[in-house]
Amino acid sequence: MKYTLSQNARSTVLIADRELPIRVGLLTILADEPNLIVPPPASTISELTAMANQQRSALIVMDTQFADGSGVDACRGLLSRHPGLRVMFFANHATPQHFMQAIDAGATGFLLKHVARTELLGSIRLMLAGQSSFDPALMSATLKWMGEQQRWLALPLPHLSPRHQQILPLLSEGLTNKEISTQLNLSEKTIKNYLADLFDRLQMSRRAQVAAWFISRSVQPLPIHDLPGSILKVGTHTRNRAFNIKESLHAHHSSH
Numbered sequence: 001m002k003y004t005l006s007q008n009a010r011s012t013v014l015i016a017d018r019e020l021p022i023r024v025g026l027l028t029i030l031a032d033e034p035n036l037i038v039p040p041p042a043s044t045i046s047e048l049t050a051m052a053n054q055q056r057s058a059l060i061v062m063d064t065q066f067a068d069g070s071g072v073d074a075c076r077g078l079l080s081r082h083p084g085l086r087v088m089f090f091a092n093h094a095t096p097q098h099f100m101q102a103i104d105a106g107a108t109g110f111l112l113k114h115v116a117r118t119e120l121l122g123s124i125r126l127m128l129a130g131q132s133s134f135d136p137a138l139m140s141a142t143l144k145w146m147g148e149q150q151r152w153l154a155l156p157l158p159h160l161s162p163r164h165q166q167i168l169p170l171l172s173e174g175l176t177n178k179e180i181s182t183q184l185n186l187s188e189k190t191i192k193n194y195l196a197d198l199f200d201r202l203q204m205s206r207r208a209q210v211a212a213w214f215i216s217r218s219v220q221p222l223p224i225h226d227l228p229g230s231i232l233k234v235g236t237h238t239r240n241r242a243f244n245i246k247e248s249l250h251a252h253h254s255s256h
Helices: 020-031 047-053 071-081 096-104 119-126 134-149 163-174 177-184 188-202 209-214 244-252
Strands: 011-016 059-062 086-091 109-112
Touching: 011 020, 020 119, 020 209, 047 059, 047 071, 059 071, 059 119, 059 188, 071 096, 086 119, 086 209, 096 134, 096 209, 109 119, 109 134, 109 177, 163 177, 163 209, 177 188
Parallel strands: 011 059, 059 086, 086 109
Antiparallel strands: none
């Protein structure tokens, strides 16, 4: 099920974070959005699970670790019980391995807490519209890590065409069909057909599953020289952002 923000629809977003300043800051930011319903945040997995069970929610914005367990494990359990739900992780930091674990659990969003407010809201809108949103610096680091693994991984991908191998990293970055078609100079319909064939070959049904398969190296990562340059360079300026959301959230809390 896809959710979209419109003047006639409101979507419920749950917040879960172990840090009080982050919970307060996120609640303040999201509560200002007229098309969002944002209940009081949860501080533990138990509280989050109870909230998700009690109401129909469109999206969860959550940390990766809580006092009572792993956010990744909680994500997997929540998505198994609530098929229409979407999960965005909002973490202080993450390694490529953490990122892959989150994708494998079913998350379709992953941002780091230094993200700008406008980017956070933009990512939430994308996810409510059924798309994915990943921190570009983290995605870039993950792709770089994958390239380094090729020194000892040499399994071919005979069942994937060269076009599939071009589409895979773009899909895994979270690009839409339209954005992929622009990158590869193909029609959106052609991309849709290639994706349908790719899903059949991999025996998968969700874009997030394909991204998890690609990133977790179930087979050999694509040769680094085959990855589009725009993806290899993505995120190089992300740490020079003028607005630091984590500092803002803590500052907001201290003013109360």
